[in-house]
Amino acid sequence: MKEQIAQLIDAALSTLIANGTLPADITPNIQVENTRDKAHGDFASNIALTLAKPARRNPRELAQQLCDALPTNGSIEKTEIAGPGFINFFVSQASIFTVLGDILEQGDAFGRGQANSGPRMQVEFVSANPTGPLHVGHGRGAAYGATVADLLEAAGVEVEREYYVNDAGRQMNILAASVWLRYLEQHEQELTFPSNGYQGHYIRDIAHDLVKDHGDRFNRPVADVVADIPADEPAGGDKEVHIDALIERAQQLLGDDYEMVFDAGLNSILGDIREDLGEFGVNYQEWFSERSLTSSGDVSRALEQLEAKGYLYEQDGNLWFRSTDFGDDKDRVVKRANGQTTYFASDIAYHMNKFERGFDKVVNIWGADHHGYIARVKAAIQAMGYDPEKLEVRLVQFAILYRGSERVQMSTRSGSFVTLRELRNEVGNDACRFFYVTRKADQHMDFDLELAKTESKDNPVYYIQYAHARVCSVLRKLESEGMAWDQAAGLAAMERLESETEKDLVKQLAKYPETLQHAALNFEPHVLANYLRDLAGDFHTWYNGHKLIIDDAELRNARLTLSVAVRQVLANGLKLLGVSAPEQM
RNA sequence: GCGCUCGUAGCUCAACCGGAUAGAGCAACGGCCUUCUAAGCCGUAGGUUGCAGGUUCGAGUCCUGCCGGGCGUGCCA
Numbered sequence: 001m002k003e004q005i006a007q008l009i010d011a012a013l014s015t016l017i018a019n020g021t022l023p024a025d026i027t028p029n030i031q032v033e034n035t036r037d038k039a040h041g042d043f044a045s046n047i048a049l050t051l052a053k054p055a056r057r058n059p060r061e062l063a064q065q066l067c068d069a070l071p072t073n074g075s076i077e078k079t080e081i082a083g084p085g086f087i088n089f090f091v092s093q094a095s096i097f098t099v100l101g102d103i104l105e106q107g108d109a110f111g112r113g114q115a116n117s118g119p120r121m122q123v124e125f126v127s128a129n130p131t132g133p134l135h136v137g138h139g140r141g142a143a144y145g146a147t148v149a150d151l152l153e154a155a156g157v158e159v160e161r162e163y164y165v166n167d168a169g170r171q172m173n174i175l176a177a178s179v180w181l182r183y184l185e186q187h188e189q190e191l192t193f194p195s196n197g198y199q200g201h202y203i204r205d206i207a208h209d210l211v212k213d214h215g216d217r218f219n220r221p222v223a224d225v226v227a228d229i230p231a232d233e234p235a236g237g238d239k240e241v242h243i244d245a246l247i248e249r250a251q252q253l254l255g256d257d258y259e260m261v262f263d264a265g266l267n268s269i270l271g272d273i274r275e276d277l278g279e280f281g282v283n284y285q286e287w288f289s290e291r292s293l294t295s296s297g298d299v300s301r302a303l304e305q306l307e308a309k310g311y312l313y314e315q316d317g318n319l320w321f322r323s324t325d326f327g328d329d330k331d332r333v334v335k336r337a338n339g340q341t342t343y344f345a346s347d348i349a350y351h352m353n354k355f356e357r358g359f360d361k362v363v364n365i366w367g368a369d370h371h372g373y374i375a376r377v378k379a380a381i382q383a384m385g386y387d388p389e390k391l392e393v394r395l396v397q398f399a400i401l402y403r404g405s406e407r408v409q410m411s412t413r414s415g416s417f418v419t420l421r422e423l424r425n426e427v428g429n430d431a432c433r434f435f436y437v438t439r440k441a442d443q444h445m446d447f448d449l450e451l452a453k454t455e456s457k458d459n460p461v462y463y464i465q466y467a468h469a470r471v472c473s474v475l476r477k478l479e480s481e482g483m484a485w486d487q488a489a490g491l492a493a494m495e496r497l498e499s500e501t502e503k504d505l506v507k508q509l510a511k512y513p514e515t516l517q518h519a520a521l522n523f524e525p526h527v528l529a530n531y532l533r534d535l536a537g538d539f540h541t542w543y544n545g546h547k548l549i550i551d552d553a554e555l556r557n558a559r560l561t562l563s564v565a566v567r568q569v570l571a572n573g574l575k576l577l578g579v580s581a582p583e584q585m
Numbered sequence: 586g587c588g589c590u591c592g593u594a595g596c597u598c599a600a601c602c603g604g605a606u607a608g609a610g611c612a613a614c615g616g617c618c619u620u621c622u623a624a625g626c627c628g629u630a631g632g633u634u635g636c637a638g639g640u641u642c643g644a645g646u647c648c649u650g651c652c653g654g655g656c657g658u659g660c661c662a
Contacts, residue, residue: 031602046604049642059642083605084642129662171662240661318660329588333660343662371589372657395590397655439598442590444655446597451611459624460610466624477621518601530599533609544617544626585624 001096001510002032004075005043005089012069013047021065026054032089034511041080041088042096042507048085059085096503097494099510103565104487111513111572113156119360120158123149126277126365127164130269131175132200134276136447137367139420141396143436143578145365146282147525148394150576155520160359162286164350167266168294169343173247174198175269176262180218180250181225182207183261189222194246195232196239206268210261218261220253276421280429281578293349299341302349302384303334311383321348326379326388347373348380355386363523368395368442394523399436399447408449427452433578434461437525460533464570465582467536467543471567472583474548478560481549490561493554497562501542505562508538512569516576525577532573539566 009030016022028051035044048063055062063081070079075095080088103110125145128138146161153159166172178197182204185191193199210218229245231237251258270287277283293299303319306312311322317337321344324331334345354362366373378388401408401418408418424432431452438460439445451459478485497506511531519527548559571581 029602031604033601033604035605036600036608037605040605044605049604052642086605131662166662169662174662316660320660329658336660338660340660342660368590368656370657374589395656397591443598444591448597451597454624462624463610466622470622470625474621481621514601522601526599527601530609537609540625541627543621544623547621549621585622 001075001091002043002514004073005032005045006030008070008073008076009045009047009066009087011071012066015069016065022051022055026051034507035088040082040086041090043089043091044082045087045089046085048081048087052085063087093495093498093503096510097497097506099506100494100561100565101491103509103568104491104561107568108572108575110568111516112154113517115153115156116158118152118156118158120160120358121152121361121363122160122162122354122357122359123152123363124162124164124354124365125149126282127166128273129166129171130266130273131171131198132269133202134273134420135417136401136420136423137398139280139423139432140399140436140441140445141365141367142277142280142282142420143433144394144396144441144525146280147433147437147528147577148363148365148520148523150578151516151520151525151528154576155517157520160286161284162288163284165270165287165289167270168290168346170244170247172262172266174243175203175265176258177243177247177250178203179206179210179265180254180261181246183210183218184220184222184225186211187216187219189219191222191226192232194239194243195234196243202269202272203265206265209268210264214260218254218257224253225249280420280424281433288350290346290350293346293353294341298349298353299345302352303341303345305352305384306334306348306380309383309385321376321380321383323376323379323383326382328375328379332376344376347377348384351377351381351391352384352386355381355384355390359390361390361392363392363394365394365396365441368397371395392523394441396441397444399445402446402448402450404448404450423449430465430579431459431461434529437577438529440524440526460529461579462585463540464532464536464574465580466585467539468567468570468574468581469583469585470539470543471563474560474563476584478549483549483556485560485564486553486557487561487564489554490557490559493558494561496555496558499542499546501538501545502562505535505538505542505566508535509565509569512573516573528573529577532570532577535566535569535573539563539570 009032013022013028017024017026028047030045030047032043032045035041048059048066052059052062060081063085067079067081067087070076075092077090077092079090082088123145126134126138126142128134134142149159149161174196175198177194181191181193181197186207225246229249230241232242233239250261254261303312306321311325312334313320313322318333319335320331321334322331332344333342334348335341351362374393378391381391382388427449435447435452452461475485497503515528515531519525546559548556548563550556574581
């Protein structure tokens with residue numbers, strides 16, 4: 001409908017240009033909006049206001065001329081000039097209601113664009129270090145990323161979902177050392193666990209499995225392990241130096257077996273993360289290994305590329321990337337004096353790799369604490385000759401958990417963080433998925449556990465699901481009364497739906513496709529969440545004032561048709577949010 | 586200090602590319618079940634959009650300054 005009106009305006013503009021009322025060199029940007037106030041009709045355009053200045057005309061007068069020049073169209077009942085020069089369009093009942101037929105005909109596909117008709121995009125999200133279970137902060141990134149990816153796909157974009165596995169680097173070595181030390185404890189060796197090691201109980205579980213699968217293969221005398229290791233922090237030393245020495249010792253004593261211990265930790269935790277996400281309805285096409293960037297030579301190749309273009313220089317023995325040439329605050333080290341490449345070097349290689357895979361757009365969903373990295377990564381992309389605009393970085397703020405009005409304290413140091421799995425078990429996947437995306441991602445959010453758990457109207461998830469279940473319930477009731485819903489008869493009797501609430505409801509349904517598009521292209525799932533809440537509200541309002549199972553067959557079928565259309569759109573929307581649409585509650 | 590970001594009803598948040606009288610929910614108060622699920626509906630009340638300027642037909646939205654919160658600012662990962 002919006003499209004149609006825009007075309008009518010375009011035609012009117014051409015007419016006015018042809019007869020000399022408007023200059024030929026204007027570049028109109030035709031906007032048609034949903035009206036906020038019913039008194040303003042169904043749709044409105046501000047075209048006369050935006051053209052008033054370049055056309056050097058009074059906006060209301062111009063609006064009138066545009067109206068006069070509008071081609072006649074059966075769907076438009078009347079137009080009005082209002083306010084400073086808006087053109088309001090009043091659409092006929094019949095053409096508003098045609099959307100019901102579209103919904104029922106298209107079913108699950110209603111609102112979706114043509115599959116893979118758009119660009120190819122990659123969405124990378126969560127990508128938490130595999131050093132422990134996911135916590136509630138990762139949960140928001142997971143829900144947000146999964147929904148953004150699903151929305152894009154629904155909008156016709158070809159989407160690849162990817163998890164970047166940080167399976168290299170010091171943190172992973174600390175993990176391996178932690179596993180190994182717990183393993184030694186399983187062999188009844190007494191040792192003091194490093195303060196900077198991973199304290200979680202899951203480390204013991206991994207060590208236990210290691211004993212089960214490999215017996216004492218990795219066992220070494222503790223005396224050899226701790227010999228000449230610098231003191232830990234509680235003993236007056238430096239915890240970083242202490243743990244690094246332990247890692248080095250583990251590598252010495254285990255030789256080639258070190259990698260087995262390392263992989264045992266990595267695979268166990270990664271397996272847990274996959275399972276966790278899978279249960280949360282979050283799935284990936286690709287789990288991309290950071291280590292593979294080194295073995296494939298991408299890291300050295302990326303650095304060579306930058307070198308060849310003259311963006312690298314040596315200073316103090318380190319190799320620097322001149323990112324300041326591309327707007328970064330300071331230059332960055334890519335290779336240390338000891339020959340080790342930095343994490344940033346891997347990032348450069350990773351993004352080079354992404355762009356070489358030919359995506360039209362690369363979307364990174366990062367925790368908000370990473371926002372300082374955007375400039376340097378974009379700088380690297382640009383330096384390698386790619387368009388930095390093709391990288392879209394979306395930041396997700398952390399969620400603060402509340403139990404009622406009480407804040408749930410979390411700290412990684414004390415190990416008292418709430419895991420995503422615990423949250424899902426307590427609150428349920430549906431409420432989790434919904435709550436996480438109901439607020440703008442770059443906004444801090446308060447996640448109230450008590451509210452998410454309540455099964456009442458206070459909880460928007462149940463409110464929406466209940467609307468869906470209500471329609472199902474009516475259809476069951478209908479059947480038990482020995483009646484059936486006749487879709488064709490319903491569609492043929494649309495003119496019987498004459499109340500204002502019915503029209504509101506249908507107009508809300510008609511907004512679904514554009515809402516979906518908007519939510520997808522702007523990476524804003526909350527728009528869809530809010531839309532569904534509004535739709536459910538409109539439905540409940542209508543339902544409360546209108547009986548569906550009535551003797552008047554024509555009216556009954558018309559109302560049932562509307563109900564089923566609402567159910568369809570609710571189901572489509574909930575599916576995209578990863579929330580179930582129950583048939584009864 | 587510098588950079589990014591946010592500031593909207595008592596609370597949690599919306600507001601489509603700059604549009605008309607800034608909207609929901611919760612909390613508060615008052616109503617509605619012999620009727621398809623009351624997990625619902627209706628109504629009342631609640632605002633100088635942090636402050637001060639600027640841009641224009643029009644600003645919560647764009648620009649400048651200030652105030653306040655968050656994050657970043659490692660040869661860490």
